[in-house]
Amino acid sequence: MNLSQLRSLIAIADAPNFAAAADRLFVTPSAISHQMRDLEHELGIALFDRGSRPPRLNAHAHAVVEQGRELVYRFDQLVELARSPGTIGGRLMLGCVSGVSGDSIPRALADLRASHPAVRVSIEEGLSEPLANRVRRRELDAAIITELPDPDPELKSLVIIDEAMMVVAPPDCVQTDWRAILASYPFIRLNRNAGMGKVIDRALRHSRLAVEEAMELDSSEAVVGMARAGLGAGVVPEGRLRLVPGDTVLAVPFGDPPIHRRVVLTERRNNPRSDLSQLVYDAMRRVTAG
Numbered sequence: 001m002n003l004s005q006l007r008s009l010i011a012i013a014d015a016p017n018f019a020a021a022a023d024r025l026f027v028t029p030s031a032i033s034h035q036m037r038d039l040e041h042e043l044g045i046a047l048f049d050r051g052s053r054p055p056r057l058n059a060h061a062h063a064v065v066e067q068g069r070e071l072v073y074r075f076d077q078l079v080e081l082a083r084s085p086g087t088i089g090g091r092l093m094l095g096c097v098s099g100v101s102g103d104s105i106p107r108a109l110a111d112l113r114a115s116h117p118a119v120r121v122s123i124e125e126g127l128s129e130p131l132a133n134r135v136r137r138r139e140l141d142a143a144i145i146t147e148l149p150d151p152d153p154e155l156k157s158l159v160i161i162d163e164a165m166m167v168v169a170p171p172d173c174v175q176t177d178w179r180a181i182l183a184s185y186p187f188i189r190l191n192r193n194a195g196m197g198k199v200i201d202r203a204l205r206h207s208r209l210a211v212e213e214a215m216e217l218d219s220s221e222a223v224v225g226m227a228r229a230g231l232g233a234g235v236v237p238e239g240r241l242r243l244v245p246g247d248t249v250l251a252v253p254f255g256d257p258p259i260h261r262r263v264v265l266t267e268r269r270n271n272p273r274s275d276l277s278q279l280v281y282d283a284m285r286r287v288t289a290g
Contacts, residue, residue: 003075005039006068008032009047009057013065014139017054069138073272089118092276095131095143096123097195099220099240100263105144108283116279128195132266142267142277144284146195149202157264160284163238165200165259168223170230171248178252179209181233186214188226188234194218196261200235203259224249237261 008025012032015021022029040047047061057065076091096105109121126134128145135143136154147157167178175181182204190197204211214232217223220240227233228249235254265281267274 001039001042003072005035007072008035009039009061010065010068010072012036013057013062066138070272073138073141089116089120090273090276091120091122092273092280093122093124093139093141094277094280095126095134095140095145097128097131097145097263098125098218100144104284104287108280108287111286112279112283115283119276119279121276121280127191127193129193129198135266135268138268141271141273142265142280144263144265144280146199147262147264148195149198154268155266156269157266158281159262159264160281161239161263161288162260163262165196165203165235165254165261166238166241166251167233167235167254168227168241169233169250169252170227171250172230173233173250176252178254178256179207181250181252182209182211182235184233185212186232187211188214188223188232189216190220190223190234190236191216191218196220196237199259199261200254203255207255 008021008027011021011024012018015024018029018032022032025032036047045060047057047064048055049058105123112119112121124131124140128143128148131140131143131145132148132152132155134140136152144160147159151157167181169175169181169185173181173185175184190200192198192201215226217226217234220236223234223236224241238251241249241251265277265284267277271277
């Protein structure tokens, strides 16, 4: 088994089919198929269940992939170290929720590049829970997500932002109690599959407050815009309010006591690239503190 074959096997495990795996590696599907046949012949074992279409990795192959990810990570880290003697360098595969990747991440990465030019960060956007699962499976080195209600014991987290959740309501709202506001207006929900959506949904269930569902949106800014237009009330993080001069949209703390959401950098325990993820964390803290 060589490193190229191992990379191909991992790509197949992460992709829906051979063609998608080949695209990730910039090779043809036939090339990756030949690699796998050669690998099976060399090892003397079957790695695929060919009774399904497309063929799927069998249990033995998955075990090889799980150990192989660490080996590939270590090799890539060694290559980066050899290229940058005496400096901190390497590539970090980082997942990030969209609200952060479009706001704080660009400034943090610019800060990081200025201080550590040999560090390279690749970003993939997604929802908090799927990103955390990808970190656990070693497909990502770390991820910046909304902290999940039920943390994974295989992961550890460093808090970047801790902020209150706020109920936002139309300018003509006369209520000042969060329960009365959400009971009086159509509810504009943040995506319930996202980390913040899960925090909000759990808090509503705990309070036993029935809301009239009106719409479900992907961004906090969109929720604020709908409330500003008088179309309903919703819940967003305090840092997403960004009121414009003269803005009369109402905002009051959500929950009793007020509910907070935490943005965290999560990674596996004993992550071999924790030195690089720590640099990203430090840069994010500098940006968000400012």
